[in-house]
Amino acid sequence: MATERHRQLVSFTPEELATVKAQAGQFKLSVSEMLRRFALGQTLPDPSAFTGAQSIRDLLKVNADQARLGNLLKLALDESDGTWTTAMVARIDGLMVQIQDTQDQLKATVKEIHHQIHPRAGR
Template sequence: MATNRKCIKTYFTDEETAHLDEVADRLRLRRSDFLRRLVMAYRVPDPMEFVAWQGIRDLLKVNADLARLGNLFKLALDEEPPETLMERLDGLAAEIAETQKELKAAALEIRALVQGRRA
């Protein structure tokens, strides 16, 4: 496949090459992509963004698990268990709902921080 891109060669010491590879790996970029972004003054991703977005994904997974657990509790409540068990399940369902709200708030806060760093 023909391309209009030009190859530009440069020389690095072993230490410089190791450092370049380390930084590129941390940013999840290839060497050439990293160098191109630096030279062209394009935005280079912040490694903390990867950590933050992974944290958001983890929080959302926990939130989904809590939702499934809540649905199981609703099924248990529909089967009319003894009164003491009903009270305990109602309390647990309320705690799950509160935890879900806290998880969503934490995910939104992390997202706002990450997006604020980009601006």
């Protein structure tokens, strides 16, 4: 099926093209999409939202690592042969509580960043 799109030729000097490409990169858009949105008066993405989104991804990776660590500690306790001292078991239990507290803090931080990026989103 043929498309109903029409191409428009735009000329730039090398310096202008470099500027346009840099701006499109900041918005994480192709040059065509950025120029189309600009010409039609549509909003361009907020570059700070990309930083926030990347921060959220990074925090979620740390959260997943914390979950894996907690699961490994739980597995170690479940598979122990009973030779661990009470102090060692208490220490592992304490670490598991710390991991859960860290995960709770990470989740709260992710929610706060998300709310800053998308203020109209529910909390």
